[in-house]
Amino acid sequence: MDPTERAYSLAEALLADSLPRRWRHSLGVAERARSLRPILGEDxxxxESAAVLHDIGYSPQVASTGFHPLDGARYLRDHTGMDERVIRLVAHHSCALLEAEERGLRQDLAREFEKENSALVDAMIFCDMTTTPDGSPTTSENRVAEIVGRYGPDTIVGRFIQRAAPQIHAAVQRVSERISAVQETYQPM
Structure with missing residues (x-):
């Protein structure tokens, strides 16, 4: 089985039955990742593998600290032999260091998992933060507002996402500009 197929199979096994909405979100995030092929090339x-796996830390079979990026990355590292770069993207998806700080886990996350290159980190943010909980495309502004509304502004997640919002919007903008530049290059004259 190729690595991407393996990622889908693992994510489905961990999310589809126990967290079907999270599974739909993960499929939508993976679809967004496929849309970035023109700018990601060999990556x-x-x-796509990181996108479909990014939320496995929510799975009852995986969750241990309650911080899904760390739990998911630890599971992938310790039990799957998944590519190290995929694991790092799962660990650091969508400004995870800021949420880790809110939870008192920043040192653990930073010590255990090195950040991936910034272009891929931006792409991961784009994929996650432009996908609704049900897997449909959205804007990063609407996604941040939805998260604040779902969790509340004074919760750990609410505080984190409000702090991360400028970084999230900037990453989405950078990726959108890269996509536009590629599309302009291939426009018929």
Missing amino acids: SSLM
């Missing part, structure tokens, strides 16, 4: 399948 396309790596991004």
Whole structure:
């Protein structure tokens, strides 16, 4: 089984039955990753794998600290032999260091998992933060507002996402500009 197929199979096994909405979100995030193939080149399948796996830390079979990026990355590292770059993207997806700080886990996350290159981190943020909980495309502004509304502004997640919002919007903008530049290059004259 190729690594991307393996990622889908693992994510489905961990999320589809126990967390079907999270599974739909993960499929939507993976679809967004596929849409970035023109700008990701040889890293396309790596991004798609990370996208479909990014929320496995929510799975009752995986969750241990209650911080899903760390729990998911630890599970992948300790039990699957998944590509190290995929694991790092899962660990650091969508400004995870800021949420780790809110939870008192920043040192653990930073010590255990090195950050991936910034272009891929931006792409991961784009994929996650432009996908609704049900897997449909959205804007990063609407996604941040939805998260604040779902969790509340004074919760750990609410505080984190409000702090991370400028970084999230900037990453989405950078990726959108890269996509536009590629599309302009291939426009018929």
